Amino acid sequence: MIINHPLLGPRDSAEFTYMGDAKLIDRPDWQAPEALAQFIDYGYMRDNPDGAHRELWYHEQGDRSFLVVTRDTTTHEIFAVELARDVARSRGQSR
Amino acid sequence: MHDLIATTALGAAAPCVDHHGPISLTEEPGFALASIAARRGAERATVLAIRRMIGPTAPKAGHWAGERIIAFWTGPDQWMLEAPYDSDEFLFERAIKEAKGKASVTEQTGAWCRFDLRGTGLAAVMERLCPINMATFIAGSATRTSIDHLGCFVLCRSEDHISIHGPRSCAAALHHSLLTAIRAAF
Amino acid sequence: MSQINRLPGGQIDRNQTLNFTFDGKSYQGHAGDTLASALLANGVRLMGRSFKYHRPRGVLTAGSEEPNALVELREGARKEPNTRATTAELFGGLTARSQNKIGSLRFDLMAINDRFSNFLTAGFYYKTFMWPAAFWEKIYEPIIRNAAGLGSISLQDDPDAYDRGFLHCDLLIIGAGPAGLAAALTAGRARAQVILADEDFTLGGRLNSERLAFADQSGADWAAQTVAELASLPNVRIMARTTVLGAFDHGIFSALERVSDHLPQPAPGKPRQVLWRIYSKGSLLCAGATERPIAFENNDRPGIMLAGAMRSYANRWAVTPAQRVAVFTNNDDGHRTAADLHAKGVSIAAVIDVRPDAPQSQDYEVIKGGQVINSRGRLGLKSIEVVLPGGATRQLTCGALGVAGGWNPNVHLTSHHRGRPEWLPQIAAFGPPSQGPKTLRIAGAAKGELSTADALRGGADQAASWLGENGFSAAAVELPDAEDAPVSMTPFWAVKGCNRAWLDQQNDVTVKDVKLAHKENFVSVEHLKRYTTLGMATDQGKTSNMGGLAIMAELTGKAIPEVGTTIFRPPYTPTAIGAFAGRDRGTDFRPIRKTPSHAWAEEQGAVFVEVGLWLRAQWFAKAGETHWRQSVDREVRATRESVGICDVTTLGKIDVQGTDAATFLNKIYCNGFAKLAIGKTRYGLMLREDGIAMDDGTAARLAEDHFVVTTTTANAVSVFRHMEFARQCLWPDLDVQLISTTEAWAQYAVAGPNARRLLQKVVDPEFDLSNEAFPFMACANITVCGGLRARLFRISFSGELAYELAVPTRYADAMIRRLMQAGEEFEAVPYGTEALGVMRIEKGHAAGNELNGTTTALNLGMGRMVSKAKDSIGSTLSERSGLNQTDALKLVGLWPVNPANPVPAGSHLMAKGDPVDAAHSQGYVTSACFSPNLGHSISLAYVKSGDSRMGEILRLVSPLTGFDHEVEVVSAHFIDPKGERLRA
Known part of the structure; x- marks a missing residue:
């Protein structure tokens, strides 16, 4: 596959390491009342969709950016590639 | 002044040089490296610090720039500085000084080995090594990619000059890969 | 007998006569011949025996679709079985042998199978070898295995090199027949970056085979002239002898270039074949068509x-x-x-x-x-x-x-993204699917445009249209006046009533087999394929699938498109496994990482062990030592008695900087780092988010905003990845920067009671190494040997007074020599990973065997390290009840009740009197060694509630090795449990 890196342009997916569902960005608040249940969901529950899927790809042999790639799991068509850092910020992850 | 004698990445006192066909492959031990990464919110200040060291433009993604000291882009808000070892052994200290606490600097000199390919027809060698599109990888280009499983920085210094920084511990493996590709191409 | 069937004309070079042998007999051919054409020229029609019935066979085709004429090429280690004579380019000295026979090709003893063909029909194996069941392994399988397969392999290492590479282009044109050449000319003249690949050694496709292709010149001449023009264009790369094997995602294709197969052996340094990965913006399939036979009785002679x-x-x-x-x-x-x-x-x-x-x-x-x-x-x-x-x-x-049953478009690559070929009624054949690979266009016979004029036009038009859509301005290319006969086809698949009429000649599938499959209700196309093996041979049924489908359609009373067709998968033609392996074989399988003291260690007689990619010194054998234990015991004793030196560079080092560096480490490690003083080092345990221990190491604080973290050798890469994930995806607003410094610094552990005295000789005098000035867990930037910058950490894995000294890698070789020289008066020894392991087991330090991906901080006896006052990765899920059972495994030491017994890792522990089974296991041994200091074997083990079972006698059992003896549960700290040595 070719992943169109937002900073570096098209790169072979062989340079990347697949890191799973992009939901891993949404790490729960450890002090929430239901934290344990939320972490179990976070750690183990995946949607496994037949179609568009947001997933993390780590450009390990490149610039070491984590990317959020929206990819069709049946056709491998890639709809969007974003820097995971930007996605994380937009989803409220901070510090 | 200490009295320890340095060895090259290939483990010898003198760098290794190979010639085959139109290509020369040279081990280059004479460089200092320092990484520089912008602190949060200090991206602009870091670019300015780099400019003070290398000249008017700090390189953007996929590029290198500079003269005696050069910088190449290694990641978002991260660069590697490179300079001749003899004049700039303490490149990292210079970078720390210029960064003024706005960037994190780490000495990287010992972490990498460097091999330079010179000659005409370098594309024929590179296409056996890595997925870089040599048609667009012109002088000033710099990128990190995988060469025989090794993460390497590849810089196009000029049309007939490419340098490759690889992990120092793998210098022998990388040298073997490069030489094999040259012999297969020519 | 010399070339009795050679005709006038042709595109061979009669001035170059080439000698070759087939089955030991000498023949002559010419440059430009294939093995098949040269054999035919010499009157040789019989070239092989069929797979199942051992029927005599000759060539069916003149290309890569050949099912029959499979031979063994070359000799010795270069012998290659199942090579198609129709594509093997003749060279002087070529040797070939027929295969799949016992005796000679003319009198094959296995031909008896043909007489028993009534028994060897489809499903023969399934039906025949059912009983008695015991016969399968001892009798049936060896016989079948012996009979199966065609050629034989040399069983020697392949002496040739295989390469791989990467190519980029705007337009990849697959096939250089009339369509491909017209397309390449159009795109080449428009200055697009073009790759034109063709499996043949002479480009032109069927233009080279037709007498009357063009009005005013031969097809071959036009092809040669076009190729010459293309070759003059710098933006066109012509790749002959290159088969495009597969279409992958996003315009990526794989192609095999046979660089040296037409030579007796590759030139020095050159590969035999190159597997190219081609990145294309657009692609055009001009793969032509394959003719299909008509089935009739005994049509395979x-x-x-x-x-x-x-x-x-x-x-x-x-x-x-x-x-x-x-x-x-x-x-x-x-x-x-x-x-x-x-x-x-x-x-x-x-x-x-x-x-x-x-x-x-x-x-x-x-x-x-x-x-x-x-x-x-x-x-x-x-x-x-x-x-x-x-x-x-x-x-x-x-x-x-000659049998002419019509032509099937070569749609194979269009199926590689699961597209199913679609029926083209006017030529009664399957054409490309409408849902093929997204960037792949099709032109010429591959699309069903069977006349030469149609192919030329189709190629030029498709190229022009792609160029137009992609910003190139393409001028129309003048095309020769070509044969333009309308092509229509009334299909005729098989002669009525035929039975032993071959469809798939490579797998010996006949019309009768299809009828049998129908009779037994294997009527779906996928069942038909697997039951009869139709199309499952190495040619993927290029000449046979259609016939089988047509007969099944007739039997079921359906139209062929209703029966459907199977799809093709990569590779297009059989490919040597060596080509896929490329350079990744033998010692080049993966890169070797050498420690900075490698050359010195070799001089010292080090025996190396692979640790990940690293080669590390396992022990240093001295003259007279005949068993590794002698070396290891000596190294351990010398270190504990005086001083030893070990290269620990392989441990991962990560530079963590930024104003939030401490906050970041607080989140990465389960224990706290915020309050670590500058100049101090702390042990850290890293958990995975699921609460399982991931890695451990130390973090040294060099400045308020600067830490150096160490990881285990094995996890250096994964810990860095984990930290980048945390930095970029979980806490993107923390001010923290990461970079690996594993290789930037060479690091040597100096351990033993004389470690300080040794180091004082190399560390510059202004740095005070006294226990008061530089206590246990101190760290500092220092200089050595008169001014070389270095880092010193007072940390100990061995349990001794110990330091780790880091110097810039280029001085590593000089530094180890200097350390050993300075250590001469203390009889310092170098020690390897075995002694390192023995000493850490004696000290009770956990390593990879204990952090084995199933254990928690609680199991490790570090439960209280998991801070509840802060958030860290894994802290929440480590509270799950399942990980906190009252009888949780705890790390303990074991020693044998009878000191002569070993305590091997992997053994399970049973309470005395309990049955020996998994349900009663009390735990298991993780690490074991012989302790030279205690004089017997010791081990680390996880035991249920182990911390409260000190002194208990357990049974150590290993049903695999037969061990069964008693061990005593003891503290894991076999040596210096109070830690006085390392604080000395």
């Missing part, structure tokens, strides 16, 4: 071949398979073969055309409405039996028969 192939042999290679030939056809194409061979002086026995309205000829007999219903000739065709329209039969003497 040597001499019976496809009519188009016969024409190729005559026109391109100036060869006829026999001096008298016949043609059996259902379309006009077959007549061309007869005309071309007649023009070269070959006697035409007759053209048998199934159509009553077939065209007439002035030159030879045409039997209109006739059918070939049988053939004769044990080792090669002697005659055919023809049924005339009225029902009478005639015997015709001929040495070869």
Whole structure:
């Protein structure tokens, strides 16, 4: 596959390491009342969709950016590639 | 002044040089490296610090720039500085000084080995090594990619000059890969 | 006998005569020949034996679709089985052998199988070898294995190199026939970056095989002239001998270039083959079409071949398979073969055309409405039996028969993204799917455009249209005035009533087998394929699938498109495994990482061990030491008694900087780092988010905003990845920067009671190493040897007074020599990973065996380290009840009740009196060694509630090795439990 890196342009997916569902960005608040249940969901529950899927790809042999790639799991068509850092910020992850 | 004698990445006192066909492959031990990464919110200040060291433009993604000291882009808000070892052994200290606490600097000199390919027809060698599109990888280009499983920085210094920084511990493996590709191409 | 069947003309170089052998007999051919054409020229029709029935076989085709003429090429380690004679380029000295026979090719003892063909039908294995069950392994399987397969392998290492590489282009054109050449010309002149790949060694495709392609010049001449122009364009890369094997995602194709297969052996340094990965913006499939046969009784004899192939042999290679030939056809194409061979002086026995309205000829007999219903000739065709329209039969003497059943587009690559070929009624064949690979266009015969003019136009038009859509301005290319006969096809698949009529000649599948499959209700196309093995041979049924489908359609009363077709998968043609391995074999399988003291260690007699990619010194054998234990015991004792030195560079080092560096480490490690003082080092345990221990190491605080973190050797890469994930995805606003410094610094552990005294000799005097100034867990930037910058950490894995000294890697070799020199007065020893392991087990330090991906901080005895006052990765899920059972495993030490016994890792522990089974296991041994200091074996183990079972005697059992003896549960700290040595 070719992943169109937002900073570096098209790169072979062989340079990347697949890191799973992009939901891993949404790490729960450890002090929430239901934290344990939320972490179990976070750690183990995946949607496994037949179609568009947001997933993390780590450009390990490149610039070491984590990317959020929206990819069709049946056709491998890639709809969007974003820097995971930007996605994380937009989803409220901070510090 | 200490009295320890340095060895090259290939483990010898003198760098290794190979010639085959139109290509020369040279081990280059004479460089200092320092990484520089912008602190949060200090991206602009870091670019300015780099400019003070290398000249008017700090390189953007996929590029290198500079003269005696050069910088190449290694990641978002991260660069590697490179300079001749003899004049700039303490490149990292210079970078720390210029960064003024706005960037994190780490000495990287010992972490990498460097091999330079010179000659005409370098594309024929590179296409056996890595997925870089040599048609667009012109002088000033710099990128990190995988060469025989090794993460390497590849810089196009000029049309007939490419340098490759690889992990120092793998210098022998990388040298073997490069030489094999040259012999297969020519 | 010399080239008795060579004709005039052709595109061979008669000035170059090449000697070769087949089955030990010498022959001559010419440059430009394939092995098949050269053998035919020499009158050799019999080239192999069939897979199952061992029927004599010759060539069916003139290309890569060949199912029959498979031979062993070359000798010795270079011997390659199952090579198609039709694509093997002739070179001087080539040796080839026929295969799949016992005895000689002419008198194959296994031909007896043909007599028992009634038993060897489809599903034979499933039905026959069912009972008695015990016979399977001892009797049936060895016999079947012996009989199976065609060629034999050399069993020697392949001496050739295989390479791989990466290419980029705007437009990849697959196939250099009329469509491909017209497309390449259009795109090349428009200055697009073009790759033109063709599996043949001469470009032109069928243009080289047709006599009357163009009005004013031969097809071959136009092809050569076009290729010459393309070769002059710097933006066009012509790749002959290159098969595009597969279409992958986003315009990526794989292609195999046979660089040296046409040479006796590769030139020095050159690979035999290169597997290219081609990145294309657009691609155009111009792969042409494959002719299909007509099934009739005994249609597999040597001499019976496809009519188009016969024409190729005559026109391109100036060869006829026999001096008298016949043609059996259902379309006009077959007549061309007869005309071309007649023009070269070959006697035409007759053209048998199934159509009553077939065209007439002035030159030879045409039997209109006739059918070939049988053939004769044990080792090669002697005659055919023809049924005339009225029902009478005639015997015709001929040495070869060309069969023309129409053409199937080569749609294979269009199926590689699961697209199913679609029916084209006007040519009665499957064409490309409408849902093929997204960037792949199709032109020419591959699309069903079967006339030469259509192919030229199609190629040029598709290229022009792609160029237009992609910002190139393409001018129309003038195309030669070409043959433009309308192509229509009334399909004729099989002669009525035939049974032993071959469909798949490579897997020996006949019409009868398809009928049987139908009878037993294996009627779906996928079942038909697997039950009969139709199309499952190495040719993927290029010449056979259609016939099988058509017969099944007839039997089920369906139309062929309703029956459907199977899809093709990569690779397009069989490919040597070596080509996929490329350079990744032997010692080049993966890169070797050498420690900075490697050269010195070699001089010291080090025995190396692979640790990940690293080679580390395992022990340093001294003269007189004959067993590794002697070396290891000596190294351990010398270190504990005086001082030892070990290269620990391989441990991962990560520079963590930024104003939030401490906050970040607080989140990465389960224990706290915020309050670590500058100049101090702390042990840290890292958890995975699920609460399982991931890695451990130390973090040294060099400044308020600067830490150096160490990881284990094995996890250096994964910990860095984990930290980048945390930095970028979880806490993107923390001010923290990461970079690996594993290789930037060479790091040596100096351990033992004399460690300080040794180091004082190399560390510059202004740095005070006294216990007060530089206590246990201190760290500092220092200088050594008169001013070389270095880092010193007072950390201990061995349990001794110990330091780790880091210097810039280029001085590593000099530093180890200097340390050893300074250590001479203390009889310092170098020690390897074995001694390192022994000392850490003696000290009770956990390592990879204990952090094995199933254990928690609680198991490790570090439960209280998991801070509840802060958030860290894994802290929440480590509270799960399942990980906090009251009888949780705890790390303990074990020693044998009888000191002579070993305590091997992997053994399980049982309470005395309990049965020995998994349900009663009390735990297991993780690490074990012989302790030279205690004089017996010791081990670390996880034991249920182990911390409260000190002194208990357990049974150590290992049903695999037969161990069963008693061990005592003790503290894991076998040596210096109070830690006085490391604080000395």
